[in-house]
Amino acid sequence: MRWEDLDKQPCSMSRTLSVVGDRWTLLVLRDCFLGIRRFEAFEKRLGITRHVLADRLKKLVEAGVLVRVAYQQKPLREEYRLTERGRDLHPVMLALVHWGDKHMLGGRSAPVLHRHVGCGQLMRPVMVCSECGEAVHARDVTVETGPGWDVNGVIPERPIEG
Incomplete structure (x- = not known):
């Protein structure tokens, strides 16, 4: 699989990485x-x-993750704002931060804390089942082919081992 062909793969992870899959x-x-x-x-x-930077911003705009909005007319100056599609990446970003706080601090404290506006408490992201609300971990999920899967693709037939 070539990096520039990720957006053509039948896998949602590959297509997502084609947009957000580099460090910058x-x-x-x-x-x-x-x-x-x-x-x-x-x-x-x-x-x-x-x-x-211009390349990454352009790619995010083309993917509908960011939108350019004028904040000054003469001369024209624009800023970049998250779209709904971009804001939908927030749980992913929180999960990456949480992983870094858990595994990459080397004994130091977390550099950034997240406070939930609704209850006022410091929080950490938790993945829950959309149907029952129970916390979900890697061993709690099995993978099945969906209607959008290419029949020539490969997919695990048993739970992911963690």
Whole structure:
């Protein structure tokens, strides 16, 4: 499988990675969720070259994850805002942060805390079943082919071992 062909795969993970599957894109998205919107601010925070940043932002706009919105007319200046599709990546971003807090801190404390506005408590992301509300872990899920799967593809026939 070639990297540039990921968006053509019958696998949702592959198609998702074709949009958000590199480190700079994930860091741009992190900054979007932290309220960063302008090109120069991304450039300064990330220390990324203008060319690479422009490429990642363009790709996110083309994928419908971000939208360019004018904040000044003369001269025209635009900022990048998350779309609904982009905001739907929030649970993914929280899960990555949680994994990093659990496995990559090397004994240090978490650099960023997340507080739930609804109850006011510090929180951590938890995956739950959409049907019963019970917490879901890797060993609690089996995988089946769905109607969109290519019959020539490969899929596990038993639970993923963790």
